[in-house]
Amino acid sequence: MDEESCRHQPVYFGVVNINIDERTIGSVDVWRCGVCKKRFCEEKQLGIESIADTVGMPRIDPGEKWGVLVSKMQKGKDRWSLVRLPRDGHVEHERIDEKVVHLPVRNYKVGEDGYWSFLVDDHVNRAVEV
Numbered sequence: 510m511d512e513e514s515c516r517h518q519p520v521y522f523g524v525v526n527i528n529i530d531e532r533t534i535g536s537v538d539v540w541r542c543g544v545c546k547k548r549f550c551e552e553k554q555l556g557i558e559s560i561a562d563t564v565g566m567p568r569i570d571p572g573e574k575w576g577v578l579v580s581k582m583q584k585g586k587d588r589w590s591l592v593r594l595p596r597d598g599h600v601e602h603e604r605i606d607e608k609v610v611h612l613p614v615r616n617y618k619v620g621e622d623g624y625w626s627f628l629v630d631d632h633v634n635r636a637v638e639v
């Protein structure tokens with residue numbers, strides 16, 4: 510089934526816990542369409558209600574993968590965010606000072622001083638120390 514013509518039927522697939530000093534500060538819920546296997550992700554910050562900016566399942570383009578961007582200089586909830594990573598290109602990131610920057614992405618990885626990233630798919634049902 511072509512994922513673009515699929516009428517997705519997402520079911521809960523798993524979770525990636527985001528840890529700092531072995532303490533979970535948030536998570537990414539992962540849903541998977543039972544028909545075409547496309548993944549959908551939702552960012553959950555501990556103690557904050559769901560902040561999904563779209564109704565229903567968050568969208569992602571066919572060429573993108575779900576990832577977590579880590580800002581090494583920030584602490585707590587500002588240290589990480591759910592992003593859509595292209596294979597090669599840029600990802601938009603709103604810094605803590607509200608300035609929007611474009612971080613270069615190569616092979617689904619953010620390559621910029623002060624940041625790192627990982628793919629959600631590689632860590633489902635595990636915790637990642639950020």
Ligand SMILES: [Zn+2]
Pocket residue numbers: 512515516517518542543544545546547
């Ligand atoms: Zn589907």
